[in-house]
């Protein structure tokens with residue numbers, strides 16, 4: 001029997017119309033949470049809501065661009081208006097514009113990655129913490145970083161790596177600032193995960209399966225559900241004394 005660790009709690013996930021974010025949303029819903037799912041496009045969010053409702057859960061889709069402060073604030077307000085509190089937040093929305101060596105990176109690709117991956121996490125965190133610290137039960141936040149940040153080397157990804165290193169470090173700083181406010185903040189750093197983001201240019205899923213057999217000790221990518229499992233642990237009461245950590249889920253790539 002599955003234990004329901006989040007019954008009656010409100011959980012928010014950004015980037016929840018696809019990939020890791022959707023898996024995180026479904027996993028929280030399966031353990032009793034009411035979900036607020038966010039992203040820029042309505043349609044994929046509606047699909048996530050449909051999946052949650054079909055499994056007997058409750059979810060609200062809110063379109064938001066996390067790189068805009070007003071959207072981040074409105075997202076948190078929608079969660080509180082609809083479900084009464086914000087107990088858990090997962091800042092997962094992110095973009096990867098990899099491939100080019102740094103000298104050939106466009107300013108647009110630099111700004112897109114930094115705006116979404118760093119400023120977006122800052123703005124979401126700030127809005128979430130401002131709400132959670134007013135609540136008697138506080139809250140728990142998990143940011144999605146990446147092994148490409150502080151843990152691993154990967155050519156052709158300098159800007160993305162810089163943005164994800166910032167997420168790991170921002171997580172630790174925010175955690176120290178707000179643990180005494182009852183807001184517990186951690187990060188998960190995935191390695192290659194089974195989403196389109198981990199496909200190389202022109203690579204098929206079969207190509208990636210072949211590449212990963214050699215590339216990582218476990219011999220395969222992580223499933224989105226495996227990343228979600230790490231997120232749920234960090235957000236759960238069992239992790240009450242885990243503060244400011246950055247949990248690597250990478251099939252042993254950086255072991």
Ligand SMILES: NC(=O)c1ccc[n+]([C@@H]2O[C@H](COP(=O)([O-])OP(=O)(O)OC[C@H]3O[C@@H](n4cnc5c(N)ncnc54)[C@H](OP(=O)(O)O)[C@@H]3O)[C@@H](O)[C@H]2O)c1
Pocket residue numbers: 014015016017018019020021038039040041042044064065066067092093094095096116120144145146147189190191192193194195196197198
């Ligand atoms: N897949 C991997 O191998 C891997 C490895 C390490 C880390 N990660 C990280 O894991 C997270 C999820 O990635 P994924 O693999 O699941 O990729 P994905 O399927 O592309 O998911 C990214 C999500 O973020 C949303 N998003 C992008 N920009 C946004 C913005 N400005 N505001 C709101 N939402 C935005 C996208 O939806 P919209 O386009 O509708 O906004 C999309 O649903 C990312 O932070 C990524 O960097 C992934």
